[in-house]
Amino acid sequence: MSKNIPDFKNLIFDQLAASKGKLSYCVRWDNENPLTKVTASKFQSVLEKQINHWNRWLVGYECWPYDHIDVDIVGYAVKDKSIMDWSDNSLGPIYEGILDGEGSPKCPDECYKHGRGDTSGCKNKPFDLTLWPSTSAGENAFGTGGDWGQRIEMYLGENKPSGFPTCVMDEDEVLTDADGWLLRIILENIKSRYSF
DSSP states (O other): OGGGSOOSSOSHHHHHHHTTSEEEEEEEOBSSSOBOHHHHTTHHHHHHHHHHHHHTTTTTGGGOOOSSOEEEEEEEEESOGGGBSOOSSBTBOEEESOBOTTSOBOOOGGGBOGGGOOOTTOSSOOBSEEEEEESOOSTTOSEEEETTEEEEEOOOGGGOOTTOOOOTTTTOOOOOHHHHHHHHHHHHHHGGGSOO
């Protein structure tokens, strides 16, 4: 199993250990649907609930020190602010018109803590991960993820394709025992990186 665990030091475990049980997200709103303040204000609680469903498998295992993971949303990236119904920084700064090579909105590179890189040039709060609601998560993909965050397809109940597979990211909040044990096995194999 250990040969299948990436050797790089930016797994979510590394991010949690470096920030003592906290994660900061920047949201990349990559679609033409309006982003309302009501919708945007729900992301933090959804992400915190999601990560803590996984964390419950680690609490007390191999001396894992975090009973609860706190999540903070530190900003929103959009192509154009006109799709938003608010313009102040009450939910974090709004980054308009910063685009990646594919034309998708992104959060400032200087604020990304990838591998605990230098964020001294960040004018706002740095982030660990991105949440990337998108109308195009990739060919044949409903969502992808990596050490940079999560890109999710924007399917709501009314526009979900027929034959959409049952999965954790759909309408079920249940993780299987196999998911939990896999997470524990990963921790067993990288625990030597940490001092807990």
